[in-house]
Amino acid sequence: MPARQSSRKDAIRNREAVLAAAEALFTRRESPEDVTMADVAAAAGVGKGTLFRAFGDRAGLLRALYEARLEPIRQAVETGPAPLGPATSPRDRVPALLDAILCFKLDNRRLALALEEGGSSSPYRAEHYERWHHLLRTVLEQIPGLTNSDFTAHALLAATRADLVEHLAGEERIPREGMRAQLANFVTRALVSGPLQGLTAEE
Amino acid sequence: MPARQSSRKDAIRNREAVLAAAEALFTRRESPEDVTMADVAAAAGVGKGTLFRAFGDRAGLLRALYEARLEPIRQAVETGPAPLGPATSPRDRVPALLDAILCFKLDNRRLALALEEGGSSSPYRAEHYERWHHLLRTVLEQIPGLTNSDFTAHALLAATRADLVEHLAGEERIPREGMRAQLANFVTRALVSGPLQGLTAEE
DNA sequence: CGTTGAAACGGACCCAGGGTCCGTATTCTA
DNA sequence: TAGAATACGGACCCTGGGTCCGTTTCAACG
Numbered sequence: 118m119p120a121r122q123s124s125r126k127d128a129i130r131n132r133e134a135v136l137a138a139a140e141a142l143f144t145r146r147e148s149p150e151d152v153t154m155a156d157v158a159a160a161a162g163v164g165k166g167t168l169f170r171a172f173g174d175r176a177g178l179l180r181a182l183y184e185a186r187l188e189p190i191r192q193a194v195e196t197g198p199a200p201l202g203p204a205t206s207p208r209d210r211v212p213a214l215l216d217a218i219l220c221f222k223l224d225n226r227r228l229a230l231a232l233e234e235g236g237s238s239s240p241y242r243a244e245h246y247e248r249w250h251h252l253l254r255t256v257l258e259q260i261p262g263l264t265n266s267d268f269t270a271h272a273l274l275a276a277t278r279a280d281l282v283e284h285l286a287g288e289e290r291i292p293r294e295g296m297r298a299q300l301a302n303f304v305t306r307a308l309v310s311g312p313l314q315g316l317t318a319e320e
Numbered sequence: 321m322p323a324r325q326s327s328r329k330d331a332i333r334n335r336e337a338v339l340a341a342a343e344a345l346f347t348r349r350e351s352p353e354d355v356t357m358a359d360v361a362a363a364a365g366v367g368k369g370t371l372f373r374a375f376g377d378r379a380g381l382l383r384a385l386y387e388a389r390l391e392p393i394r395q396a397v398e399t400g401p402a403p404l405g406p407a408t409s410p411r412d413r414v415p416a417l418l419d420a421i422l423c424f425k426l427d428n429r430r431l432a433l434a435l436e437e438g439g440s441s442s443p444y445r446a447e448h449y450e451r452w453h454h455l456l457r458t459v460l461e462q463i464p465g466l467t468n469s470d471f472t473a474h475a476l477l478a479a480t481r482a483d484l485v486e487h488l489a490g491e492e493r494i495p496r497e498g499m500r501a502q503l504a505n506f507v508t509r510a511l512v513s514g515p516l517q518g519l520t521a522e523e
Numbered sequence: 524c525g526t527t528g529a530a531a532c533g534g535a536c537c538c539a540g541g542g543t544c545c546g547t548a549t550t551c552t553a
Numbered sequence: 554t555a556g557a558a559t560a561c562g563g564a565c566c567c568t569g570g571g572t573c574c575g576t577t578t579c580a581a582c583g
Contacts, residue, residue, distance in 0.1 A: 327579080328578080329579080329580095330579070331579095356568085356569060356570080357569075357570060357571080358569075358570090368570090368572095369572080369574095372570085372571065372572080377570075377571075378570070378571090
């Protein structure tokens with residue numbers, strides 16, 4: 118996967134250097150906003166031209182970093198074992214997927230933040246979002262009695278948005294496990310299906 | 321409410337002019353990003369200096385517009401009749417609140433979008449968000465058997481985020497009533513309380 | 524009214540940061 | 554090792570938010 122079929126080796130080397138430097142900068146600096154492209158170039162020991170040729174624009178760089186980090190999870194989801202893999206029952210897989218996403222964002226706060234605010238064009242156009250949404254939607258549809266899978270998928274994903282996670286972890290100081298538990302709880306409730314609603318269950 | 325105790329009348333007049341021009345521009349133009357401060361100033365027939373003196377910065381202008389639009393809803397929530405007002409039972413009020421928020425964002429798509437992406441510092445620091453969150457959290461706490469009110473409030477509010485609403489309305493072309501119904505459905509499910517979970521209700 | 528100080532005006536100006544350009548250096552191929 | 558192809562890099566451009574300050578307008582007072 119590292120090669121990226123492209124003859125000249127200096128190009129590949131520089132690409133790696135940029136990736137590494139960017140990753141370091143984004144995790145080190147407080148806010149993604151104060152990592153400029155010039156910073157990245159300098160940290161990688163490379164000119165701005167090189168950087169932009171390799172990644173197109175800022176969003177491209179972010180995307181490259183993000184996808185790289187996401188790869189393992191993607192694998193686990195597509196071909197891995199339960200509870201993430203495709204063999205899992207829908208009702209168990211949905212919470213597992215959202216938990217994985219949450220953990221990912223907790224582990225890559227700055228990066229996810231940088232990518233999601235991005236600026237121009239909403240996060241909903243990013244293809245990695247579309248992938249998650251499509252998958253989640255598909256799994257939700259397999260749960261009998263559940264309707265509005267499309268919207269529900271969006272709404273559940275919204276609960277793991279990078280800036281919310283950042284806020285909960287950073288400002289409200291909610292610990293990792295606490296957040297996971299609360300998300301799991303929330304997801305479970307959202308998955309209640311069937312005609313009954315508004316019920317106040319017996320204590 | 322228009323006066324804004326400030327002796328000189330040209331100041332007030334200009335303030336109004338800017339507000340009006342900005343409102344027009346934001347609703348007219350496709351994306352909030354291509355409404356520049358210079359545009360607003362020009363459209364209002366005013367110098368940039370005036371604009372910045374009156375509102376501090378871009379975020380200030382957005383906030384002013386937003387708050388003005390939000391005022392009626394705020395009234396309805398604080399002192400109005402059911403289902404938004406404080407006399408409503410929690411279980412009915414929560415969906416009503418979220419529905420109101422959704423409608424507001426549908427009616428002010430561009431503006432809400434502009435304010436929420438904003439750029440620097442997450443939407444979660446905005447005091448209007450804090451107000452909604454605090455209210456919702458408080459109401460949720462009054463529902464017996466419900467825990468994690470804080471997180472739940474965040475998660476429910478996340479389902480009405482401006483860019484999501486924009487995406488659903490703009491890309492997926494979901495009609496207003498459809499979206500309201502789906503949100504209502506989602507909220508209802510999230511409010512299910514009590515020990516039972518994972519149930520597949522009888523058809 | 525006319526004066527006068529305070530407050531507001533407005534547009535030239537500054538600056539950061541994303542993105543481009545092109546002359547130069549490097550790499551690959553034969 | 555010559556030549557073409559490709560990559561390099563930093564000077565440069567441009568947009569857009571925000572500031573500065575000389576000029577104008579307001580309103581309070583005589």
